[in-house]
Amino acid sequence: xxxxxxxxxxxxxxxxxxxxxxxxxxxxxxxxxxxxxxxxxxxxxxxxxxxxxxxxxxxxxxxxxxxxxxxxxxxxxxxxxxxxxxxxxxxxxxxxxxxxxxxxxxxxxxxxxxxxxxxxxxxxxxxxxxxxxxxxxxxxxxxxxxxxxxxxxxxxxxxxxxxxxxxxxxxxxxxxxxxxxxxxxxxxxxxxxxxxxxxxxxxxxxxxxxxxxxxxxxxxxxxxxxxxxxxxxxxxxxxxxxxxxxxxxxxxxxxxxxxxxxxxxxxxxxxxxxxxxxxxxxxxxxxxxxxx
Ligand code: FE
Ligand code: FE
Ligand code: ZN
Numbered sequence: 001x002x003x004x005x006x007x008x009x010x011x012x013x014x015x016x017x018x019x020x021x022x023x024x025x026x027x028x029x030x031x032x033x034x035x036x037x038x039x040x041x042x043x044x045x046x047x048x049x050x051x052x053x054x055x056x057x058x059x060x061x062x063x064x065x066x067x068x069x070x071x072x073x074x075x076x077x078x079x080x081x082x083x084x085x086x087x088x089x090x091x092x093x094x095x096x097x098x099x100x101x102x103x104x105x106x107x108x109x110x111x112x113x114x115x116x117x118x119x120x121x122x123x124x125x126x127x128x129x130x131x132x133x134x135x136x137x138x139x140x141x142x143x144x145x146x147x148x149x150x151x152x153x154x155x156x157x158x159x160x161x162x163x164x165x166x167x168x169x170x171x172x173x174x175x176x177x178x179x180x181x182x183x184x185x186x187x188x189x190x191x192x193x194x195x196x197x198x199x200x201x202x203x204x205x206x207x208x209x210x211x212x213x214x215x216x217x218x219x220x221x222x223x224x225x226x227x228x229x230x231x232x233x234x235x236x237x238x239x240x241x242x243x244x245x246x247x248x249x250x251x252x253x254x255x256x257x258x259x260x261x262x263x264x265x266x267x268x269x270x271x272x273x274x275x276x277x278x279x280x281x282x283x284x285x286x287x288x289x290x291x292x
Pocket of ligand 2: 144178212257
């Protein structure tokens with residue numbers, strides 16, 4: 001299984017991210033190139049990048065499974081202020097060039113928020129932006145399935161399909177499933193196979209390049225988007241294990257974006273739970289023991 005979590009991208013850049021991932025027992029990871037809420041970015045240091053490549057090789061992390069996540073401030077869906085829309089486009093493009101310097105192949109984005117415009121126009125705006133951004137030799141963009149909080153776009157198969165149908169270079173855009181978002185958007189993860197067959201019929205499973213594996217703090221269809229630790233939410237451990245071990249998604253990188261437990265990252269113990277297919281009901285006490 002290709003499994004990891006989101007990790008920091010700090011002063012040691014990709015090398016730091018890789019070190020953190022390895023400390024969790026992961027064989028992949030997802031990172032942001034800077035704070036997800038702002039646009040302040042440092043130059044990529046080629047020495048750190050090369051060190052990261054060596055370190056990853058030694059520790060069994062294949063670069064082709066590493067994922068980046070775009071900052072939240074990017075909104076491709078609303079074009080009422082042409083300047084903000086253009087800023088989102090140019091900033092995302094810059095981020096793609098930055099991760100290309102590190103040979104990272106995938107950038108997950110939230111499709112965007114419609115705000116006050118109608119959803120069909122919003123979906124068209126997203127596709128227009130993508131057609132502006134995509135270049136043959138840039139990394140792929142992965143549209144994340146969203147919970148439907150506020151005016152989020154990409155909240156069902158139909159909307160994702162609609163965006164993809166308007167994209168010119170279809171081979172450069174894929175999908176990232178997020179189990180918490182799916183649950184909150186109204187999908188019952190206990191019937192994940194039904195969802196997958198519908199997805200396969202409408203879009204095609206070969207378009208899935210990443211899965212965010214999170215439990216949810218809220219019931220199906222709540223449109224909330226609050227992640228919970230594996231087995232500590234409404235989706236439940238067994239249903240998430242079924243997603244993680246689904247043979248149709250075997251080669252797709254799985255990324256945990258579950259919340260820290262107090263001051264501790266839960267990922268090492270969650271990855272252990274996944275490997276042993278066994279729920280740990282003492283996550284908090286075991287983490288305190290592990291990191292004391
Ligand atoms: Fe996301
Ligand atoms: Fe996610
Ligand atoms: Zn989320």
